[in-house]
Amino acid sequence: MTTSDHSSTKQPTNTSEVSPQTLRQVTFAGFAGTVVEWFDFAVYGFMATIIATTFFPESTGAVALLQTFAIFAVAFALRPVGGAIFGMLGDRIGRKSVLILTVLLMSGSTAAIGLLPSYDQIGIWAAVLLTAARCLQGLSAGGEYAGAVTYVIEHSPPHQRARWGSAMPTATFAAFAAAALLSYLLTTGLGEAAMQEWGWRIPFLIAAPLGLIAFWIRRKLGESPMFQEAGEDDTTEHAPLRATIRTQARPMMILAGYISLTALSFYIFSTYMTTFLREVVQLEAVPVLASNVIALTLAACMAPLGGVICDRFGRRKTMFASAILLAGTAVPGYMIAAGATFTTALLGQLLIMFGTVAANVVTAVLLTEVFPTRVRYTASGVTYNVAYALFGGTAPYIATWLIDVTGNPLSPAIYLTVIAVGAFIATTLMPETAGRDLGVGVDDEPITSSIPVLPEDSKIKASKPKNEKVKTLA
Numbered sequence: 001m002t003t004s005d006h007s008s009t010k011q012p013t014n015t016s017e018v019s020p021q022t023l024r025q026v027t028f029a030g031f032a033g034t035v036v037e038w039f040d041f042a043v044y045g046f047m048a049t050i051i052a053t054t055f056f057p058e059s060t061g062a063v064a065l066l067q068t069f070a071i072f073a074v075a076f077a078l079r080p081v082g083g084a085i086f087g088m089l090g091d092r093i094g095r096k097s098v099l100i101l102t103v104l105l106m107s108g109s110t111a112a113i114g115l116l117p118s119y120d121q122i123g124i125w126a127a128v129l130l131t132a133a134r135c136l137q138g139l140s141a142g143g144e145y146a147g148a149v150t151y152v153i154e155h156s157p158p159h160q161r162a163r164w165g166s167a168m169p170t171a172t173f174a175a176f177a178a179a180a181l182l183s184y185l186l187t188t189g190l191g192e193a194a195m196q197e198w199g200w201r202i203p204f205l206i207a208a209p210l211g212l213i214a215f216w217i218r219r220k221l222g223e224s225p226m227f228q229e230a231g232e233d234d235t236t237e238h239a240p241l242r243a244t245i246r247t248q249a250r251p252m253m254i255l256a257g258y259i260s261l262t263a264l265s266f267y268i269f270s271t272y273m274t275t276f277l278r279e280v281v282q283l284e285a286v287p288v289l290a291s292n293v294i295a296l297t298l299a300a301c302m303a304p305l306g307g308v309i310c311d312r313f314g315r316r317k318t319m320f321a322s323a324i325l326l327a328g329t330a331v332p333g334y335m336i337a338a339g340a341t342f343t344t345a346l347l348g349q350l351l352i353m354f355g356t357v358a359a360n361v362v363t364a365v366l367l368t369e370v371f372p373t374r375v376r377y378t379a380s381g382v383t384y385n386v387a388y389a390l391f392g393g394t395a396p397y398i399a400t401w402l403i404d405v406t407g408n409p410l411s412p413a414i415y416l417t418v419i420a421v422g423a424f425i426a427t428t429l430m431p432e433t434a435g436r437d438l439g440v441g442v443d444d445e446p447i448t449s450s451i452p453v454l455p456e457d458s459k460i461k462a463s464k465p466k467n468e469k470v471k472t473l474a
Contacts, residue, residue: 023156026221027164029217030099030168030171032218033102033144033218036106038171040109042180042271043203043204044113046183046203047183047204048271048275055118055119055130056068056119056127073389073393074134075135075138075141076138076385076389076393079138079141079389080382080385082102082139082140082142082381082385083142083143083382084142084378085143086098086102087147087377087378087379087382095150096151098143098377099144099218100219101143102140102141102143104211105139105140106141106211107207107208107211108136109133109134109136110137111205112133114203114204114205115201142381145168146380150368152164152167154368154373160311161311161365161368162307162362163304163307163308166306167304169303169357170300171300173357176271177292179203187199241378244375244378248371252379252382254426254429255367255370255383257422258359259384259387261359262387264391264416264419265326265355268330268395269295269352271395272396274288274292275396275399275400276334276399277337280338281340283340287345295346298350299356306318306362307365310361310434314432315365315430315434316431316432318358319423319430320424321355322356322359322423323359323421323423323424324420325355327424330420331413331417332351333348334412335348336351366430368438369436372438391419399412
């Protein structure tokens with residue numbers, strides 16, 4: 001390779017032009033909107049047992065719960081569609097406008113669930129309307145998370161991407177903690193009878209004012225500097241879906257293989273754990289929700305630390321560590337939680353928490369670093385949401401079904417262990433992406449050691465540039 005070839009290598013976008021104040025504002029806006037999005041989405045999981053009797057009173061036990069979780073999964077089936085639609089819009093018209101639209105759509109559809117009549121009032125149409133509202137939630141969620149992490153990380157310093165990007169998994173854990181806390185307070189304050197009759201609607205109705213607050217915060221922000229820079233280049237092709245899949249198929253499949261663990265661990269740790277403790281372990285609602293609030297709050301507090309560690313040691317080491325942790329702690333965690341006390345419930349969740357946090361933190365930054373700017377929102381949105389549809393949305397349903405079929409209460413944990421092994425294998429195929437130029441994807445240009453973005457004390461080894469072999473005559 002000639003000297004001119006080296007000099008023409010595209011250098012990283014100068015994110016140092018983003019002021020610390022702007023970066024904090026962008027991160028807060030992404031955090032606030034994600035909290036609202038995932039609070040709205042989480043409430044359904046925590047209200048699952050009440051929703052089962054409200055909308056499916058003719059079914060009993062596991063059948064009603066399976067029907068409720070089937071509608072839970074339907075929303076995830078729409079998430080890849082939302083990821084594709086909002087991803088293409090985000091790559092064409094900008095990150096900010098789409099993120100405003102998604103938070104309004106989520107808030108409106110969630111509030112609608114709180115206003116739905118019950119099965120006793122309109123019969124089967126209650127379940128139909130519930131499904132429609134969940135579909136709108138799924139479309140919105142499909143465009144939110146990948147867009148939020150993209151928006152924040154495109155503003156971040158190259159050597160601190162995971163640190164700032166960790167605000168999004170922090171928001172996700174915090175949102176689920178807030179939903180669990182509200183469920184706990186309502187259950188203890190109103191009693192189970194009042195919750196069953198009308199109290200379950202309150203968390204859904206709170207979505208309306210929260211959505212307006214998030215809208216007000218996000219509308220004041222500017223566009224991502226990397227998106228603006230790409231838009232100034234008339235030759236840049238922005239996110240046609242077919243071209244995105246054609247050019248990014250390999251990294252999308254590898255990343256989806258790892259995100260399957262992120263999705264499954266999150267919902268086995270959060271949403272399904274409360275159902276497991278209530279329905280399988282037969283623990284009362286108050287200690288179940290209290291232990292879940294504590295575990296999720298600690299997870300939210302740990303995520304920023306996970307971001308610092310991920311920047312320090314790199315993406316691949318964090319991915320390997322999360323897979324090993326979850327493979328080794330899933331079964332012991334559920335065995336401890338089955339002890340049927342508040343203490344055992346909390347300890348079981350904390351054991352699974354470490355791997356779950358690590359997986360979510362590294363996934364957030366990978367969604368941005370793996371794909372080039374021109375197709376980032378589309379590629380990351382589709383990849384993330386397909387994996388979540390297949391492994392996150394189905395997690396409560398498959399976990400309930402596995403226990404019902406096998407009679408083994410540990411079968412959901414065994415399922416998580418198997419997926420962790422698959423994610424470990426997928427990680428072996430993923431190159432190290434820490435410190436690379438965000439303008440290109442892993443399949444567009446090799447990561448070169450000439451990119452001066454890693455901190456001096458970093459333990460990440462930058463990849464060496466690939467030199468072309470020159471053929472000579474003997």
